Amino acid sequence: MPFEFEEILDTVRMTETEHFDIRTVTLGISLRDCRDRDINVTKSHIYEKICRIGEHHVAYAQEIERMYGISIANKRVSLTPISIACDGFETEEYFEIGRTLDRAADTIGIDFIGGFGALVQKGWTKGEFNLIDSIPRTLSETKHVVSSVNVASTKAGINMDALVKMAQVIKDAARLSAEQDSISCGKLVVFCNVPEDNPFVAGAFHGVTEPEVVLNVGISGPGVVLEAVKEAGNCSMDELAEVIKKTAYKITRAGALIGKKVAEKHSVPFGIVDLSLAPTPAIGDSIADILEAMGLEHVGAPGTTAALAMLNDAVKKGGLMASNHVGGMSGAFIPVSEDTSMAKAAADGHLSLEKLEAMTCVCSVGLDMVVVPGDTTVDVLAGIIADECAIGMVNDKTTAVRIIPAYSKGVGDVVDWGGLLGKAEVMAIRTISPAKFVNRGGRFPAPMRSLTN
Amino acid sequence: MVSEDVIRKLTLEAIEQLGPQATTTNVQRVVQTAVSRLESSPAQRPPSQDSGRIIITAYGYNAPGIIAAITEVLARHECDILDMTQKLLQEFFTLIMIVDITKSPTQYASIGEELSTLGERLKMRILVQHEDVFNAMHRI
Numbered sequence: 001m002p003f004e005f006e007e008i009l010d011t012v013r014m015t016e017t018e019h020f021d022i023r024t025v026t027l028g029i030s031l032r033d034c035r036d037r038d039i040n041v042t043k044s045h046i047y048e049k050i051c052r053i054g055e056h057h058v059a060y061a062q063e064i065e066r067m068y069g070i071s072i073a074n075k076r077v078s079l080t081p082i083s084i085a086c087d088g089f090e091t092e093e094y095f096e097i098g099r100t101l102d103r104a105a106d107t108i109g110i111d112f113i114g115g116f117g118a119l120v121q122k123g124w125t126k127g128e129f130n131l132i133d134s135i136p137r138t139l140s141e142t143k144h145v146v147s148s149v150n151v152a153s154t155k156a157g158i159n160m161d162a163l164v165k166m167a168q169v170i171k172d173a174a175r176l177s178a179e180q181d182s183i184s185c186g187k188l189v190v191f192c193n194v195p196e197d198n199p200f201v202a203g204a205f206h207g208v209t210e211p212e213v214v215l216n217v218g219i220s221g222p223g224v225v226l227e228a229v230k231e232a233g234n235c236s237m238d239e240l241a242e243v244i245k246k247t248a249y250k251i252t253r254a255g256a257l258i259g260k261k262v263a264e265k266h267s268v269p270f271g272i273v274d275l276s277l278a279p280t281p282a283i284g285d286s287i288a289d290i291l292e293a294m295g296l297e298h299v300g301a302p303g304t305t306a307a308l309a310m311l312n313d314a315v316k317k318g319g320l321m322a323s324n325h326v327g328g329m330s331g332a333f334i335p336v337s338e339d340t341s342m343a344k345a346a347a348d349g350h351l352s353l354e355k356l357e358a359m360t361c362v363c364s365v366g367l368d369m370v371v372v373p374g375d376t377t378v379d380v381l382a383g384i385i386a387d388e389c390a391i392g393m394v395n396d397k398t399t400a401v402r403i404i405p406a407y408s409k410g411v412g413d414v415v416d417w418g419g420l421l422g423k424a425e426v427m428a429i430r431t432i433s434p435a436k437f438v439n440r441g442g443r444f445p446a447p448m449r450s451l452t453n
Numbered sequence: 454m455v456s457e458d459v460i461r462k463l464t465l466e467a468i469e470q471l472g473p474q475a476t477t478t479n480v481q482r483v484v485q486t487a488v489s490r491l492e493s494s495p496a497q498r499p500p501s502q503d504s505g506r507i508i509i510t511a512y513g514y515n516a517p518g519i520i521a522a523i524t525e526v527l528a529r530h531e532c533d534i535l536d537m538t539q540k541l542l543q544e545f546f547t548l549i550m551i552v553d554i555t556k557s558p559t560q561y562a563s564i565g566e567e568l569s570t571l572g573e574r575l576k577m578r579i580l581v582q583h584e585d586v587f588n589a590m591h592r593i
Contacts, residue, residue: 001551009510011582012580066562068585069580257589267459
């Protein structure tokens with residue numbers, strides 16, 4: 001046998017019982033050649049290009065799934081940020097473009113399409129401003145469109161005007177989608193140091209440095225890592241890190257293989273593997289469970305930040321060896337509503353917003369799928385986003401905020417979106433006001449760190 | 454469907470190989486023949502230069518006739534069994550086979566589907582996976 005019996009069972013176990021799958025294969029498409037003076041011509045170019053290039057995306061992915069016996073949970077598309085590909089339109093026209101994206105997603109049969117966003121860390125163009133204005137309505141009246149706006153970077157500082165505006169956008173989006181538990185906020189991310197090749201929604205978009213079309217892949221292996229950690233038993237930190245690293249290597253290798261094969265079917269270049277450990281609400285597919293298996297009574301206990309740091313680092317080391325191109329977020333996701341044990345720890349009072357904020361210093365995503373009271377003010381939201389941006393800006397890493405001020409809900413109420421977005425209880429947060437601070441406007445200067453020459 | 458990229462590469466090859474005979478008509482003819490040959494290849498090969506080797510894992514409760522049923526399907530599709538190993542743990546049965554499907558006229562997907570249906574009938578789980586997954590995970 002070219003393989004050991006145990007090796008084969010190892011792989012089979014991952015997919016059969018440990019929830020290993022490819023979280024997403026995301027086809028990145030450039031829309032830079034679609035702009036026309038006429039909005040209707042622009043819309044038709046966009047629709048035609050997405051449908052032409054993405055026509056077989058789902059079918060190809062399904063074929064590769066069958067070949068290798070590893071399921072690909074989602075097939076998605078990401079686009080050039082619309083505000084760049086289509087600068088200079090009016091708010092209403094951006095809403096129409098959003099509807100076009102939604103239609104295209106429907107036609108090719110995918111669930112989410114990313115790129116309805118802007119990069120405004122240093123300031124905005126008229127088009128970018130108008131697009132941001134159109135976000136609440138676009139997200140609330142479409143099914144598949146997701147949006148991300150980058151308001152800060154290590155090189156540029158923090159654009160406080162854009163940041164405060166995004167806090168207002170989040171409130172508006174919450175209100176407009178109130179009947180669906182403010183789901184629009186689950187489709188909107190505010191970023192610092194956004195990566196341009198992230199395959200995971202809602203932050204996915206096709207950066208302007210990317211080629212015409214590219215295929216990126218994101219894997220999902222918390223269940224596999226969890227089993228490996230449990231099996232390692234009561235070993236030292238060194239040995240535990242080694243176990244996690246080796247497991248991350250294996251799952252990333254599978255992800256890289258699948259990504260390459262789907263790219264080949266499309267005859268497009270393979271971009272990157274995003275190494276991120278991304279949880280789902282399924283039992284056993286939780287990052288919080290891994291942290292608890294590592295030895296914490298509940299996630300949120302003192303030591304959580306340290307455990308997450310070690311986990312994230314080991315995943316990156318193992319994953320880096322496994323693929324020649326790594327990118328996207330590549331870290332550990334800590335989305336509250338999408339991770340059943342994380343949501344439970346928050347609901348039971350073990351996990352606070354402050355602890356989550358500390359955890360974002362060592363993982364890759366930021367405050368993700370955190371549900372807060374519907375009456376949280378714009379100023380408090382802006383303060384939360386500013387904190388996250390500062391962490392990212394000063395430490396030269398990606399941070400982000402995907403926060404849901406659940407309209408008309410208060411602490412302890414449950415929001416439930418079903419599916420991958422999961423469910424969670426509304427968390428209590430401090431509401432003392434940063435109003436004077438965040439409303440000063442202007443731009444935080446870039447930190448010392450930015451002077452790397 | 455052969456991609457534009459491949460057609461371009463074929464054209465450049467043809468021009469080089471035909472040398473002074475590389476008229477538009479000749480090049481077109483050569484490329485068209487090559488393309489139709491590519492598009493009408495009988496069995497669905499795994500993409501690019503992959504081996505035709507697959508790994509079949511079957512597991513479930515032991516019962517007579519499991520191996521016979523699986524090998525019948527493989528024999529009918531002219532698959533070549535390269536290696537086989539099984540373990541029986543009390544009533545629980547696991548079988549692993551390495552199979553070469555290069556000479557099979559049947560498409561990979563159909564073989565997989567047939568075995569999967571067989572699995573349902575035998576109340577076992579039968580997984581068919583191309584060996585690349587195992588190569589990727591367990592070999593550097």
